[in-house]
Amino acid sequence: KNEVEQSPQNLTAQEGEFITINCSYSVGISALHWLQQHPGGGIVSLFMLSSGKKKHGRLIATINIQEKHSSLHITASHPRDSAVYICAVGGGATNKLIFGTGTLLAVQP
Amino acid sequence: DAGVIQSPRHEVTEMGQEVTLRCKLISGHNSLFWYRQTMMRGLELLIYFNNNVPIDDSGMPEDRFSAKMPNASFSTLKIQPSEPRDSAVYFCASSLGPHQPQHFGDGTRLSIL
Numbered sequence: 452k453n454e455v456e457q458s459p460q461n462l463t464a465q466e467g468e469f470i471t472i473n474c475s476y477s478v479g480i481s482a483l484h485w486l487q488q489h490p491g492g493g494i495v496s497l498f499m500l501s502s503g504k505k506k507h508g509r510l511i512a513t514i515n516i517q518e519k520h521s522s523l524h525i526t527a528s529h530p531r532d533s534a535v536y537i538c539a540v541g542g543g544a545t546n547k548l549i550f551g552t553g554t555l556l557a558v559q560p
Numbered sequence: 561d562a563g564v565i566q567s568p569r570h571e572v573t574e575m576g577q578e579v580t581l582r583c584k585l586i587s588g589h590n591s592l593f594w595y596r597q598t599m600m601r602g603l604e605l606l607i608y609f610n611n612n613v614p615i616d617d618s619g620m621p622e623d624r625f626s627a628k629m630p631n632a633s634f635s636t637l638k639i640q641p642s643e644p645r646d647s648a649v650y651f652c653a654s655s656l657g658p659h660q661p662q663h664f665g666d667g668t669r670l671s672i673l
Contacts, residue, residue: 482659492649
């Protein structure tokens with residue numbers, strides 16, 4: 452079993468829909484990261500959180516430390532949100548990141 | 561701020577050749593991470609530096625791989641000799657510290673024939 456599991460692996464949505472991507476992990480962590488990778492390949496850090504909830508524009512990330520679970524929500528989805536969303540957890544003295552396999556999101560107009 | 565700069569963007573070479581990937585950190589950042597991304601294994605940490613010192617190299621596949629930070633703003637990842645199974649996208653990322661958000665370069669797409 453992977454230390455970081457994401458679901459779903461693939462997600463297709465219609466423009467305007469509310470989207471949720473889930474991440475569960477089995478190791479102790481100091482922080483959880485949500486990353487976005489566009490088809491061109493570049494990776495952008497969306498959120499880094501260790502408790503509660505963070506919001507940036509239409510993106511919301513939540514984490515439940517007790518349940519070892521995080522969700523990434525996208526409100527009013529748009530085709531430009533189409534990308535791979537990757538969950539990663541960091542822990543220990545070096546904050547070494549362990550990555551999930553990613554969720555491929557396609558938002559159709 | 562120019563962000564993390566990686567070069568080259570693409571590299572195609574024959575097996576057995578030496579490959580050198582380069583990374584310029586964001587000014588002021590003191591943590592540097594090298595990652596490899598493949599279809600089979602996803603993103604994996606290869607090595608992590610803090611203040612120019614290698615802290616965790618447990619992800620370096622084997623002795624053919626080496627990484628250095630000759631100064632606080634620059635790093636190289638070298639593969640010698642290269643093999644077809646080294647084909648992947650290699651990302652460099654930097655951060656203000658080990659527990660800060662990481663900023664990724666655009667990656668180097670490496671193909672070993």
